[in-house]
Amino acid sequence: MAETVSMPKLGFDMAEGTLVRWVKGEGETINKGDVLAEIETDKATVEVESSASGVVLKHLVDQGAVVPVSTPIAVIGEAGENPTVDRGPETVSAPQPVSTERTQEGLAPIPSEISPAESPSTVHGQPSIVKASPLAKKIARDKSIDLGKIVGTGPGGRIVRRDIESALSSQPSAVSVQPAQPAYQLPITPAADDETIQPSRLRLAIGRRMTEAKQTVPHFYVTREYKMEAVMDMRAQINAILPEGEKLSVNDFLVKALALALRRFPNLNASLAGDKVVRHGAVNVGVAVAVEGGLLTVVCQDADRKPLRQISSEVRAMAGRARDGKVKPDDIEGSTVSISNLGMYDVDEFIAIINPPEAAILAVGAAKQVPVVENGEIKPGWRMKATLSVDHRVSDGAEAAQFMQALAEFIEEPLRLLV
């Protein structure tokens, strides 16, 4: 009996995923648990494991297709079996193969000359349809925009008005001023043409979430400087006894310090849910990781209860998977607070945007050797600045400042992180 494998739902807000690559081709043997395909969600590229053993009888969607969750993507069965597809209740949203020819005729800027000889026979490759609302199509026609180059954010990837409008606003306005001929020309290479690129789904998702956060969450910011001598010393001592590849970063200390300090401030380890504040029982620290084309937050669960070395190895492993685009759903779900560290780029300080529905995020600059005044004397010291962004609907400046003070206890007396 053939079984269908469906687009998995990874994370509560996942509505669809892009089938990036078929790992097992039609006709190949597959065991339950083997990787069948790679899908890309808003957050990451994830491998889909087969839920059945047998032979891949049929791929139901093409590579590159955007597929709603729960939609069947492949049929697994016995060799020679005729694949019957139970498309389930979601048939309406299943991708429909439609000739690209028709699509482009209807949607793209109308070509001045249509050669009938080039009709259907020249259509090759994967069938796809540009899904767009009538309004989006009309605006695209009026403004001569190629809908094929726009990513839809409506249901099922439909292009709607806002997508066209954002594409329009990002287009440079046409300037047709003829520059005056210069007296002489320097032998330099001419400026390159403008390049329009298609942002990745991750980039678009970050854009949506951050726009939402910055527009709807009333942020305020509290910055404080921390004495880093003790942490730097302790780190040097610990790293001296740890093998290569397992050495602790300053950030590992900060993750633990943040988690322990938050234990004293349950109001900041919280999420706004409607008109209620949910104070989370666990302290799960999201660590921002730069990846190609964007950033991901990998989550160190229960960071307040884990030893530094475990935090370090977990974050290292998750960050590695994030950079390789192989992150697991568990790696990126469930953070209750976040930390973003640009210290490695020698940044003094910066402020971060809260990652909803969290209530706070800590933005950390570099630990630097600077002149400090102690007992009226100038001497060299290690200092680091950190800025806490807080949701004003949840907390106020005084509480945030007290939190930053508590954080100082853990950072400046790092033995507290060990006991």
Added chain:
Amino acid sequence: MREAISQALMEEMDRDPAVFILGEEVGVWGGTYAVTKGFYDKYGPERVKDTPIAENAIIGAAIGAAMVGQRPVAELMTINFAFAAMDYIVNQAPKLHYMFGGQFKVPMVIRAVGGGGRQLGATHSQTPDAIFAHFPGLKVVSPGTPEDAKGLLKQAIRSDDPVLFIEHATMYQVRGDVPDEEYTIPIGKSKIQRPGSDVTIVTYCKGLELSMKAADELAGQGIQAEIIDLRTLRPLDMEPVLESFKKTNRAVIVEEGWKSYGVGAEVASRIYEEAFDYVDAPILRVAQKEVPLPYNRTLEQSALPQVPDIVAAVKEVLK
């Protein structure tokens, strides 16, 4: 609402001696929903006529009286009983003027009580408005506020065409301001009951009450819904609907009747036909579940459209 309808009837009876009322229990008893309470004492049995329990006779008599110059207001205890008089309502009254060279006019009003929510069972709780709105020649009015009810009923009584005036059984207690001075409201004019910019909700009668509540809830979430009250199903005034839709590009239609072949189907179709290039998302309909309305209160309420259904539909079209 009850008082507004009573006022309209009384004012028109005072104004025009040709206006009279007939129906079951409208006289001595004062009307099943007490709309004509006191009328019998004031106007007497000649102008407030209790009839046998025979809807075809009520409407038939009203049509005859209207053809010879009277202005009858026939009351149907519930619109569900209109089916017993279907031939008169849809096959005689709307057609007489057209089939006999304009010799006759039928200036008749049928007041009928419709809608569910009072645990009256499947046969007494229907909202068959769309059926009647299907027939050219019959005007169908169904107000959602006391002000509109009064103004539209007065205009209906003055109309030379047969008018089916549908009141909702659960809305007689609805309160609302009614102008002190004499006024009428033209039949066939939709109205913006609440301005907004994000989504258009098209509705009427009970749907208006629900939509206003939904709009309040949505406003709390930053969504400004514009509510268009059709008020009249035939003739259907699409102008404010189209104008609103061209602004919002997204619409939800709310009606109490069943979704299939309903008012929402008509309105959505007209939007698609007349404003296709403004459509940014599929138009959704919120309507009664496709079952004979259950008697059990919980089941009845779950089959009827509710505020959360409207909120959910609005969020869906805004995706």
